[in-house]
Amino acid sequence: MESLTNRKVVVSDKPMTFMEKLYIPAIIKGMLVTFRHILMRRKTVKYPEEIREFAPVYRGMHVLKRDEQGRENCTACGLCAVACPAEAITMTSAERTKDQKDLYREEKYASMYEINMLRCIFCGLCEEACPKEAIFLTDRLVPTQFERGEFIYGKDKLVESLDHRIDITKRQFTGKRGTI
């Protein structure tokens, strides 16, 4: 069969020569290899003091965006839930009343929106499916919890707060993927 890589080695069980039987040359060769590693530069990132930068396209915890006037973009169309390969997203829709006009951008909104962070595989397909620029993946990490139930994130954790907007431009405008 034709070799796929150039790393193929034919294994032979020929008897060892005298030099090989001495083992000492091989041991010295091995020790020189380890000595070279002593002198090498360490690649360790000393975590609490140094934090390694995320890739610009890093896909972390989701955010449900609001528009400039602070209204939620999501209209609970369910496309993200359909797109989700892990079936992590579930939602219920409701109709906007007159006095909620400054809360939700369109007539329909998500009264309940949950992402199970244990199911989520952070593929970003929900973000691509969303027609309303409502859901985005950010460079934030999902924090650890002790209970499984705490990983089901409702709107309280997902929707960005009015006075603390989440910046999504870093991931969206890298030039490495299509723009929104």
Place this chain on the structure above:
Amino acid sequence: MDTFYWIDKLVLVLVLFLISLGIAAYQTYFERKLAGWIQDRVGPDRAGPFGILQPIADGVKMFMKEDFTPANADKWLFILGPGIAMFTSLITSSIIPWGTDLQLFGRSISLQVAEINIGILFAFGIISIGVYGIMIGGWASNNKYSLFGAIRASSQMISYELAMGISAITIIMISGSLDLRAIVESQHGMNWNIFYQPVAFVVFFICALAETNRAPFDLPECENELIGGYHTEYSSMKLGLFLFSEYVAMFVSSALMAILFFGGYNFPGMDYLKDSPNLLSIISVMVFFAKIFGFIFVFMWIRWTIPRFRFDQLMHLGWKVLIPIALVNMLITGFVVALYEHWF
């Protein structure tokens, strides 16, 4: 035999004890650092600057742990095991000449605790007792893994003691004395035994690795097959003593190798310092310690390079390779020494 003599010796014993323990403690630190470097890691760096306080943290941890004795263990032997291991590792340092004599308070102070004229025999005797600590500890634990470790330790000791002794005999033949001080004096300056006996040195070095249970001969305590071997059942400072005694033994056997083959405290150009004996003494101690640290480094370097031997390979190497080499080397040396003394 005046009182000053005893004061000298007492101070020397105390200093040696502290130095041995301190070096053993920092060997654990350096071992972990070196392991880290070889594996492209940083090693311990959290306790103090560069992790320099790590051995202290480890010691505190050891003391805080529960001191557990298994239900079916022989209680006294269980305590005796680590005690013997530690005692035998420490006692060997008493016969080692650490440097040339100091001139203090108008007296000449010898930097050797016990100047016995059969020093090398004493060293071998004590080193071979060292395995009793492991054996007793492994036996008293009443655990099959511990017992396996103990059996391996003792059979390994028997196989390697022979080759080690025979290669040391060649040194005795060359220097014509069993006294460690005389062996060191015979290698004055750069006239080291390694240049006459490289084969004996290689054999002795391999055997020293085996005697101190260091990788690649750490079969008595291999984690993968024997889950710790003879110290499986040990906890708290008893375990600490076992681990510590291994490092002290490493220190002492490095010192022995430096004495037998690398001229002990001798260094080239020491004759220029004849007029200032104290300076000579201090430098000679430092040179001796530099040699010891070099050996310790090689011990550790080997440990993190070479994988462990299989048990039959260990026995094969001991009985069929090292002992014949050592024997042939001894015969040739004896022949040459005899020729040299009678015809030249």
